[in-house]
Amino acid sequence: SSDSTPIRATLFPGDGIGPEIAESVKQVFREAEVPIEWEEHYVGDQIDPRTQSFLTWESLESVRKNRVGLKGPMATPIGKGHRSLNLTLRKELNLYANVRPCYSLPGYKTRYDDVNLITIRENTEGEYSGLEHQVVRGVVESLKIITRQASLRVAEYAFHYAKTHGRERVSAIHKANIMQKTDGLFLKCCREVAEKYPDIKYEEVVIDNCCMMLVKNPALFDVLVMPNLYGDIISDLCAGLIGGLGLTPSCNIGEGGIALAEAVHGSAPDIAGKNLANPTALLLSSLTMLRHLELHDKADRIQNAILSTMSQGKFRTADLGGASSTSDYTMAICDHL
Ligand code: NAD
Numbered sequence: 599s600s601d602s603t604p605i606r607a608t609l610f611p612g613d614g615i616g617p618e619i620a621e622s623v624k625q626v627f628r629e630a631e632v633p634i635e636w637e638e639h640y641v642g643d644q645i646d647p648r649t650q651s652f653l654t655w656e657s658l659e660s661v662r663k664n665r666v667g668l669k670g671p672m673a674t675p676i677g678k679g680h681r682s683l684n685l686t687l688r689k690e691l692n693l694y695a696n697v698r699p700c701y702s703l704p705g706y707k708t709r710y711d712d713v714n715l716i717t718i719r720e721n722t723e724g725e726y727s728g729l730e731h732q733v734v735r736g737v738v739e740s741l742k743i744i745t746r747q748a749s750l751r752v753a754e755y756a757f758h759y760a761k762t763h764g765r766e767r768v769s770a771i772h773k774a775n776i777m778q779k780t781d782g783l784f785l786k787c788c789r790e791v792a793e794k795y796p797d798i799k800y801e802e803v804v805i806d807n808c809c810m811m812l813v814k815n816p817a818l819f820d821v822l823v824m825p826n827l828y829g830d831i832i833s834d835l836c837a838g839l840i841g842g843l844g845l846t847p848s849c850n851i852g853e854g855g856i857a858l859a860e861a862v863h864g865s866a867p868d869i870a871g872k873n874l875a876n877p878t879a880l881l882l883s884s885l886t887m888l889r890h891l892e893l894h895d896k897a898d899r900i901q902n903a904i905l906s907t908m909s910q911g912k913f914r915t916a917d918l919g920g921a922s923s924t925s926d927y928t929m930a931i932c933d934h935l
Pocket residue numbers: 615670671672673674684843844860861862863864865866867868869874875876877879917
């Protein structure tokens with residue numbers, strides 16, 4: 599990754615406000631001279647039989663080939679005979695971990711101004727395996743699947759992340775006192791991996807206690823790793839700590855080192871096409887992609903420009919109580935670069 603040869607990355611602008619906020623990212627990257635060449639793919643209006651979804655085989659191939667990408671929100675069209683877009687991406691690219699950095703943004707006041715943590719969610723199994731059935735009338739059953747393979751893989755990713763990002767501690771979040779077999783196996787795998795990383799502190803925190811600690815004092819945590827359902831809930835709790843949907847980035851990690859960054863929010867049809875959307879979440883997501891590529895200088899530069907624009911407070915989109923358009927706010931960030 600040098601300045602001479604551009605790195606190719608896949609871009610799914612997505613639906614609704616997606617194209618507007620993707621334009622912001624492209625503009626900021628141009629201005630900061632990020633050596634990325636975008637390969638743009640739109641969701642089709644017909645089902646591709648090879649993927650059984652509105653995502654074409656070619657667009658999936660693009661991510662597999664480039665190994666990095668950025669995804670705007672996608673609205674799955676209603677109708678039968680196709681797979682949801684996000685599910686297709688997760689399955690086809692084997693996106694096994696969802697990483698959400700969560701840090702306080704200066705200038706946007708929330709209850710805490712010292713949040714700086716990372717949640718890492720196992721993304722392929724647990725209660726989300728889709729195995730539910732009726733046993734007899736009035737009794738249903740849902741199977742929670744935990745495998746050694748998926749648990750080791752996400753634990754390994756969490757410790758590797760901690761090590762390469764200068765983090766000190768990994769907390770495994772669980773309920774193994776009740777879910778002895780499933781969460782017990784998850785913890786066993788985390789412990790095994792922890793032994794390979796003696797420099798990183800390792801602790802185990804029961805999920806209910808974790809929730810209490812997070813709302814009382816989020817600064818207690820550093821990197822958190824957890825099974826699917828807990829990750830779904832805790833990562834939204836953490837998003838709430840720093841100001842919500844317009845601000846929270848995420849990145850999906852897939853087999854073979856794929857990184858597909860995405861904003862957590864949806865396509866916001868109520869404000870689409872009006873130049874009102876807040877591009878911060880997608881911009882911060884794009885930085886997780888740059889950091890995955892070890893382009894830390896560029897990521898730092900853009901992050902600082904976003905933070906100074908935010909803390910200056912002159913340009914803000916409507917969701918944060920301001921009156922700026924998407925494009926004016928984007929220009930302000932470019933001016934801070
Ligand atoms: P949403 O996140 O699109 O919108 C919720 C509210 O937040 C709306 O009022 C919206 O205007 C606002 N909002 C969201 N992002 C914003 C931004 N960047 N700037 C300013 N305001 C913002 O959630 P929804 O309305 O439940 O879903 C709309 C569509 O998005 C649905 O089709 C849903 O399936 C899809 N969706 C996709 C993803 C994804 O691709 N990862 C995630 C969630 C929802």
